[in-house]
Amino acid sequence: MKSLMVTVETKQLGPLLLDIGIALMRAGASSDKIKFTLLAIAHAYRCEPNLDIGAKSISLTLRSNNDVELFNEIRSTDSYGVNFGIIEAISKLNQTVANNPLSVEQLKDEVNQVIKSSHYPRYLVLTMVSLAGAAFCFTVGGSWIEMGIAFGATCSGLFVKQECTKRRMNAYLCTYLAALAATVVIGLLYKVGLPERLEYAFTTSVLFLIPGVPLINCFTDLLEGEILNGLERGVNALIHVMTIALALTTTLYLFNFQG
Amino acid sequence: MTELFTIIAKAFWCGCAALGFGILFNAPKRALLPVWVAGFVTGLVKFTALHPTFGVGIIGSSFIAALVSASVVVFMASWQKLPPSIVAIPAVIPLIPGIFAYKTMLGAVRLTASLGDDYATILSTTVHTGLKTLFIVLGISLGVAIPIQLFRQRLPLGHRSKIPS
Numbered sequence: 001m002k003s004l005m006v007t008v009e010t011k012q013l014g015p016l017l018l019d020i021g022i023a024l025m026r027a028g029a030s031s032d033k034i035k036f037t038l039l040a041i042a043h044a045y046r047c048e049p050n051l052d053i054g055a056k057s058i059s060l061t062l063r064s065n066n067d068v069e070l071f072n073e074i075r076s077t078d079s080y081g082v083n084f085g086i087i088e089a090i091s092k093l094n095q096t097v098a099n100n101p102l103s104v105e106q107l108k109d110e111v112n113q114v115i116k117s118s119h120y121p122r123y124l125v126l127t128m129v130s131l132a133g134a135a136f137c138f139t140v141g142g143s144w145i146e147m148g149i150a151f152g153a154t155c156s157g158l159f160v161k162q163e164c165t166k167r168r169m170n171a172y173l174c175t176y177l178a179a180l181a182a183t184v185v186i187g188l189l190y191k192v193g194l195p196e197r198l199e200y201a202f203t204t205s206v207l208f209l210i211p212g213v214p215l216i217n218c219f220t221d222l223l224e225g226e227i228l229n230g231l232e233r234g235v236n237a238l239i240h241v242m243t244i245a246l247a248l249t250t251t252l253y254l255f256n257f258q259g
Numbered sequence: 260m261t262e263l264f265t266i267i268a269k270a271f272w273c274g275c276a277a278l279g280f281g282i283l284f285n286a287p288k289r290a291l292l293p294v295w296v297a298g299f300v301t302g303l304v305k306f307t308a309l310h311p312t313f314g315v316g317i318i319g320s321s322f323i324a325a326l327v328s329a330s331v332v333v334f335m336a337s338w339q340k341l342p343p344s345i346v347a348i349p350a351v352i353p354l355i356p357g358i359f360a361y362k363t364m365l366g367a368v369r370l371t372a373s374l375g376d377d378y379a380t381i382l383s384t385t386v387h388t389g390l391k392t393l394f395i396v397l398g399i400s401l402g403v404a405i406p407i408q409l410f411r412q413r414l415p416l417g418h419r420s421k422i423p424s
Contacts, residue, residue: 028284029344082283082284083285084281084285084286086285087342088287088342091341095340120282124282125282125283128278128282128283129282130279131275131276131278131279132275132277132278132352135272135273135275135279138268138269139269139273139276139353140358199358202361203358206357207352207355210355212280212348212352212355215396216344216351218400219404220344220407220408224408245360245364249368252364252365
């Protein structure tokens with residue numbers, strides 16, 4: 001009876017592992033991190049997984065310790081983001097499961113809680129990211145006035161990005177419109193005839209859009225031999241960079257901005 | 260003394276920039292102090308290496324800063340029981356060569372104008388800044404990846420045969 005219960009429970013483990021994998025993928029984890037986490041959790045429940053991590057999908061076959069196939073499915077996701085809160089919480093859950101296995105039902109509840117976990121308040125994100133824009137401006141040699149302008153421009157760009165994301169617009173279009181919103185603020189101040197040189201504010205106001213996570217993950221995947229995933233992430237990051245450049249070019253043309 | 264103060268001030272603001280990105284990426288609250296510290300270390304190493312005393316170029320200083328920062332992060336993350344990447348990535352964002360990318364773009368826009376006497380100068384300057392941008396980004400990515408790959412958790416060898424029956 002006990003072995004039957006274990007089988008029923010382990011059968012529930014397959015969909016849960018895919019939920020965890022997809023949550024990690026959507027949160028911006030590298031392929032290696034996803035593989036490591038799913039293998040460790042499956043082993044804690046005495047199952048043997050065979051995994052294939054694609055650019056936007058995970059294929060999982062799960063076998064029990066007596067080599068009975070329990071689960072075989074592919075799941076995909078259409079969107080990427082960055083949410084380090086989810087990566088950290090699942091990493092912690094992984095350690096908990098390794099030290100003291102929970103029932104699959106308990107693990108499912110914990111995972112659902114992690115996925116539903118909230119973000120920082122919007123005003124805090126806007127303020128801190130704008131402060132980051134101002135900080136960038138200082139580090140490249142901007143004055144206090146330029147820092148203030150970079151703060152405002154970053155804030156307007158991030159606000160536009162949040163609104164576009166909320167409306168589920170194309171990710172590249174979101175980046176373009178956000179970069180345009182940030183640089184147009186600087187362009188308008190340039191047209192008004194502000195005596196400051198606005199070059200530093202102009203360049204640093206779009207840095208919050210740089211796809212740092214896909215760029216780093218691209219190299220991590222390539223180093224791990226996940227060539228296709230690495231290339232996919234690299235090309236994705238490159239297109240984002242090109243859309244930022246396109247927005248800068250648009251503003252340069254619109255305002256005949258000379259820096 | 261003034262130069263030292265400037266380097267520390269820039270490092271402080273690098274920490275603030277890293278913190279902003281930590282919040283943007285929804286890093287957990289307990290990771291925010293390590294993110295700020297790692298950002299500060301990144302700025303300190305980069306601007307110290309760039310100082311004429313050491314004379315390291317921008318590509319080398321960005322690589323060294325990312326390498327040192329990610330190494331510090333690996334130890335801080337293991338102490339705080341955090342995945343290293345969630346601290347390392349926001350910390351190296353201040354190294355992104357925004358100014359060079361902008362100058363490359365500005366140069367590319369100027370190249371689309373009519374052919375003038377200074378066309379060759381603009382072309383060579385644009386290629387120069389473009390390559391600098393590319394190699395700085397490569398340096399940052401490698402600098403972060405090396406310590407994380409060296410010290411990352413690994414599943415034990417032969418784990419498949421060790422599954423308890």
